[in-house]
Structure formats: C-alpha cells, structure tokens
Amino acid sequence: MSERDPSPSKGFEARLAEARAVRDGERGTKDGAAARSGMGVALRIGLEMVSALIVGVGIGWLLDWWLGTGPWLMILFFVLGSAAGMLSVFRTASGLGQGVGYKPGKGKGSERG
Amino acid sequence: MATESQPHGPLEQFIIQPLVDVKLGSVDLSFTNSALTMIMAVGLVIAMLTIGMRRRALVPGRWQSIAELSYEFIANMLRENVGSEGRRFFPVIFSLFMFVLFGNMIGMLPYSFTFTSHLIVTFALALAVFAAVTILGFVRHGMHFFSFFVPPGTPLLMWPLMIPIEIISYLSRPISLAVRLFANMTAGHTLLKVFAGFIAALGVLGVVPFALVIALTGLEVLIAFLQAYIFTILTCIYIHDALHMH
Structure with missing residues (x-):
C-alpha cells in the first residue's frame, strides 16, 4: 500500500472503502519470489517430474496388485505418470503455475488456474 | 573419518530415540526426541507470541515487532x-508456517533434532494440507470439482488420456x-555433518572445511526459512486453486 491519501476531506466511509479496495485489489499474480528464482524453479521442476512419476507407477502397481493384471497397468501408468510430469514441468516453466488444469491467462488474477 | 560404524556418522543425527517408553498393546507410542522437539516448537511459538504481545504497545518493542x-x-x-x-484461512496457515519454521530452526541448534528431516512428518503435514484443500474444493464446487481434471478446450477425444x-x-x-x-532439510544437515567430519580428519588443513561449515551454516539457516516459506506459499496456492477453479 504505497499510495495512501490521508486527506480528511473525503469522509471516513469513503476512505475506508478506498482502503478496502486497495487491499482487495492487491491480489498479486506472482508465484512468490523464492519460488521463481532460478534455483527454486530448477528444484521444483525436477521434483515435480519425479513425484508425478512416483504417483503414476504407484497407482499402476497398486491396480496390478489388486486386479492381478501382471505388469501391464504399471507400464501404462508409468507412461501416464511421465506425461503428467512433463505436463507439470511445462506448466511451471511457462508460468501457468501449480494448478492442475489450466486456463489461458485473461488478464490480472487469472494466470493461475 | 566418520563412517557408519563409528558413533558420530553424518546420519547419526536423524536417529529417533525414545525418551519415555509408552506401549499401548502392540503400538509403540514412546515419547521420542522427535516428539520432544515438536512440543518445543509449539511451546516456543506460543511463548514468543504471548510474551511478545503482552505489552500491546502502540510503538512495538523488539518482541512485539517479531510477533507483528x-x-x-x-x-x-x-x-x-x-x-x-484467504483471510479466513489465516490461523491454519500461520500455525503451519510457524510450526515448520520453528522445526527447521530448532534443528539448526547443535545437538538438537530436526523433525522436518523425517519424511513421515513432512508427509503427514502435506497430506493434511492436501486432504483439507480437496475437501474445500468439494465443499465449494460440489461435483463441479471434477472439471478440475479436464483442462478447458480439451477435445472430447483426448479426455480418456487427459483425465488420468x-x-x-x-x-x-x-x-x-x-x-x-x-x-x-536432510541433505543440508548431512552435508554439514560430512564437512564437519573433515575438520578433525585434516588436522591443520581443517580450517578450510571449518570455513566452509561456517558458510554452510548460514546457508542452512536461509534454507530453513525458505523451505518453511515455500511450504506455506504452496499451501496458499493450492487453497487459491481450490477456491477459484476454471
């Protein structure tokens, strides 16, 4: 809140409404400075790929164990997990944020979906 | 040199030691050093905030400044x-941040224990966040929540591939x-211990790893803060995603 007009001429309600608007409008679009620094991005991207792969293989393995379908579901979910990992890397790198499912940016506040 | 068989290996610091043995049937509920540091973290946060805000001065003193x-x-x-x-979620986010931050910072004290260096602790925290955010999404959007899993503009043909x-x-x-x-946390603390092991092993040349350990300690304090920050900011982002879907 850098621009604050403390002029008493406006009346309290108007100034309160103004301050509230400033505060509510301050919803930034950044991912946080730390999360965006080079090292942070590199670590996050690597981790996201690996964790998506782990989840994919884990789901496949559990389904195989449950349904007794040999290695096939694990192989299938390994591929899907790699795809999910790639997708989240792509999203992080192109600044679409952490969101699962994304929408194209439509101005302020909608970059992350 | 520090090897695993000797009493001070670099991984020795992560061992969980029971302090008070408690057994409920076959379940081991011993009070461990991990539990002790968690209670210390909670106690320190509460003490810092209550003592800091005791005076409630208009111009804050040092402790009050930290709390504010x-x-x-x-x-x-x-x-x-x-x-x-998001202000509704302030209490839980604040507690989460302070708990992780103090856990990391207590771990920076010599001879202490870092409970955040145990995957089961961090995973329990992450799972709680995940469950809460998922429930929040369902409460907010009902069945519409499932549209989360279909990026807008996906052709119908691609749905069977995209949804999984x-x-x-x-x-x-x-x-x-x-x-x-x-x-x-684990990597940082292991690295510190490994370099600290070189100090004694190298004799006079040990000043080189000693200087490095000093620098690394500073870096570790930074990482301890940064990781608590990242943990909470990602929680915030997940809450945002659950509140505002497509």
Missing part, C-alpha cells in the same frame, strides 16, 4: 496468493510438497 512482523508476513502472503477471501494425467498430476502434489521440505 510474522503476522504481517503471513497475512500478506495470504492476500497476495489467495486474495481477500491430470489426476496423477493432482495426486503428486502432496508428494512433491513433502519431499521438497524433507530432502532440503
């Missing part, structure tokens, strides 16, 4: 990442959240 700064820090984080709606991918991507959130904190 940490409040402002999390309040701003929530406002920037969730929006003004999106679900895997969603389920990988708690894992990456937990592993990030755990790996950073």
Whole structure:
C-alpha cells in the first residue's frame, strides 16, 4: 500500500472503502519470489517430474496388485505418470503455475488456474 | 573419518530415540526426541507470541515487532496468493508456517533434532494440507470439482488420456510438497555433518572445511526459512486453486 491519501476531506466511509479496495485489489499474480528464482524453479521442476512419476507407477502397481493384471497397468501408468510430469514441468516453466488444469491467462488474477 | 560404524556418522543425527517408553498393546507410542522437539516448537511459538504481545504497545518493542512482523508476513502472503477471501484461512496457515519454521530452526541448534528431516512428518503435514484443500474444493464446487481434471478446450477425444494425467498430476502434489521440505532439510544437515567430519580428519588443513561449515551454516539457516516459506506459499496456492477453479 504505497499510495495512501490521508486527506480528511473525503469522509471516513469513503476512505475506508478506498482502503478496502486497495487491499482487495492487491491480489498479486506472482508465484512468490523464492519460488521463481532460478534455483527454486530448477528444484521444483525436477521434483515435480519425479513425484508425478512416483504417483503414476504407484497407482499402476497398486491396480496390478489388486486386479492381478501382471505388469501391464504399471507400464501404462508409468507412461501416464511421465506425461503428467512433463505436463507439470511445462506448466511451471511457462508460468501457468501449480494448478492442475489450466486456463489461458485473461488478464490480472487469472494466470493461475 | 566418520563412517557408519563409528558413533558420530553424518546420519547419526536423524536417529529417533525414545525418551519415555509408552506401549499401548502392540503400538509403540514412546515419547521420542522427535516428539520432544515438536512440543518445543509449539511451546516456543506460543511463548514468543504471548510474551511478545503482552505489552500491546502502540510503538512495538523488539518482541512485539517479531510477533507483528510474522503476522504481517503471513497475512500478506495470504492476500497476495489467495486474495481477500484467504483471510479466513489465516490461523491454519500461520500455525503451519510457524510450526515448520520453528522445526527447521530448532534443528539448526547443535545437538538438537530436526523433525522436518523425517519424511513421515513432512508427509503427514502435506497430506493434511492436501486432504483439507480437496475437501474445500468439494465443499465449494460440489461435483463441479471434477472439471478440475479436464483442462478447458480439451477435445472430447483426448479426455480418456487427459483425465488420468491430470489426476496423477493432482495426486503428486502432496508428494512433491513433502519431499521438497524433507530432502532440503536432510541433505543440508548431512552435508554439514560430512564437512564437519573433515575438520578433525585434516588436522591443520581443517580450517578450510571449518570455513566452509561456517558458510554452510548460514546457508542452512536461509534454507530453513525458505523451505518453511515455500511450504506455506504452496499451501496458499493450492487453497487459491481450490477456491477459484476454471
């Protein structure tokens, strides 16, 4: 809140409404400075790929164990997990944020979906 | 040199030791050093905030400044990442941040124990966040929540492929959240111990690793803070995603 007009001429309600608007409008679009620094991005991207792969293989393995379908579901979910990992890397790198499912940016506040 | 068989290996610091043995049937509920540091973290946070705010001065003193700064820090984080709606979640986010931060910082004291360097602790925290955010999404959007898993503009033909991918991507959130904190803390503390082991082993030349350990300690304090910050900011982003879907 850098621009604050403390002029008493406006009346309290108007100034309160103004301050509230400033505060509510301050919803930034950044991912946080730390999360965006080079090292942070590199670590996050690597981790996201690996964790998506782990989840994919884990789901496949559990389904195989449950349904007794040999290695096939694990192989299938390994591929899907790699795809999910790639997708989240792509999203992080192109600044679409952490969101699962994304929408194209439509101005302020909608970059992350 | 520090090897695993000797009493001070670099991984020795992560061993969980029971302090008070408690057994409920076959369940081991011993009070461990991990539990002790968690209670210490909670106690220190409560003490810092209550003692800091005891005077309630208009011009804050040192302790009151710390309490107010940490409040402002999390309040701003929530406002920037969730929006003004996010203020409802302030208590839980603040508790989460302070707990992780103090856990990391207590771990920086010599001879102490870092509970955030155990995957089960961070994973429990991450799973709680994940479950809460998922429930929040369902409460907010009902069955519409499932449209989360279909990116807008996906052709119908691609749905069978995209939905599993999106679900895997969603389920990988708690894992990456937990592993990030755990790996950073474990790696940092192991590195410190390994370099500290070189000091004694190298004799006079030990000043080189000694200087490095000093620098690394500074870096570790930074990482301890940064990881607590990242853990909470990602929680904020997940809350934002659950509140405002497509």
